[in-house]
Amino acid sequence: MGYYVSVESGVKLYVEDINSEGSKTIVFLHGWPLSHKQFEYQFDVLPFMGYRCIGIDWRGFGKSDKPISGYNFDRLADDIRTVVDVLQLDNFTLVGHSTGGAIAIRYMSRHNGYGVSNLVLVDAAAPIGFTTETATRFLTQALNDRPKMMQEVIDNFFFQYITNSFSEWFFQLGLQAAGWSTAAIINTLRDEKLYGDLPNIHVPTLIIHGVHDKVIPFAQAHELNQTIKNSQLVPFHYSGHGPFWEERDKFNKLLKQIIG
Template sequence: MGYFVSVEPGVSIYVEDINPGGSKTIVFLHGWPLSHKQFEYQFDVLPTMGYRCIGIDWRGFGKSDKPMSGYNYDRLADDIRTVVGALQLDNFTLVGHSTGGAIAIHYMARYNGYGVSKLVLVDAAAPIGFTKETANKLLTEALNDRPKMMRGIIDTFFFQYITGPFSDWFFQLGLQAAGWSTAAIIILLRDEKLDADLQKIFVPTLIIHGIHDQVIPFAQARELNQKIRNSQLVPFQYSGHGAFWEERNKFNQLLIQFIG
């Protein structure tokens, strides 16, 4: 089922709640500039195995409201905390991909991991996001030819072959976002760092990262592994930035094993 949760006056966040009666809960945070729908190939499988899967569209993306403000890690983490409270979630696994991984890290630090029993970081854009050079290039494209920017992202996103129809689907996910929120997150990834947050994570943490990732270098996964206590790093040998799709069977099985 899908519904909206109000996070502040005039701003509601879209939540997709699949198999609400499931025995264990997994909350998914998508990457920039996509939506919860990027996890389709997890939502197809995990609920049939008894898991409750919750996909959250951040403000400005997917089906959520698209205000002009609030695109910083504090506010984005606050939105997640409001959703967690509204759904009365506890003892759940938090999965964050790319920028969603960065938001997950800040949520853990800002709210002492409220409700989270385990953390999964997938090609996380942390502790840093984009270099200034990359960010400024993307920002120029976002503000002048956003469809071209999105095509360029797809070209570097995957290591494995993707079909034309799949590329078109992924392209449309990115264009669901507002132009201003797309640009604002580029600035966030350029300017905000999360180094101080890493030492505040205490739950068991699984780090998944494609060794061919051209968006967020694999070296950053090693750094996360070194700085987050009780973490384990699993390299995905045949993935770029999209391990959740490129090696989806391995990804899903690893997630199940980690959750237990």
């Protein structure tokens, strides 16, 4: 079931809520510049294991409203808190991929992990995101030839082979976003750091990271593992930046194990 949640005046986020009667809840935060649909191969499986799966499109992306402001980690984390409050979620597992991982980390720090029982960081863009060089290149493309930018994202995203059809599907997910929100998040990934947030995470944390990730280096997963108490790092040896698809069976089994 899909519906909208108002997070501030004139801004509603799209929420995909699958198996609302499930015994345990998983909240998914997608990466830049995608949408909740990147987790299709989790939503195909986990609800049938009895889990409630909630995918949230952040502001500016997917089916959510696309205001011109509010693209810093504080505001994005506050948006998630509003959804949690409106849906009255508690004792849920929070899964964040890439920039969604950064938002999840800020949520844990800024809102004291409200309602979260387990945290899963997937190739998280933390404690830093884009270098100045990468950000400058993406920003130029986003403001002048966004399809070219999206193609570069795809070219560096996966370690395993993807078909042309899959590539086109992924390409269209990225183009659902607004151009201005796509650009704004590039600046956020360049400018915001999460070093101060990491010591504020106090729930069991699973860190999943593709060994061959060209977007967020695997070394950053080690840094997260060393800084976040009660964390476990699981390398995905046959994945780049997309282990949720590249090694989806292993990914889904790990989620099941950590949630119980």
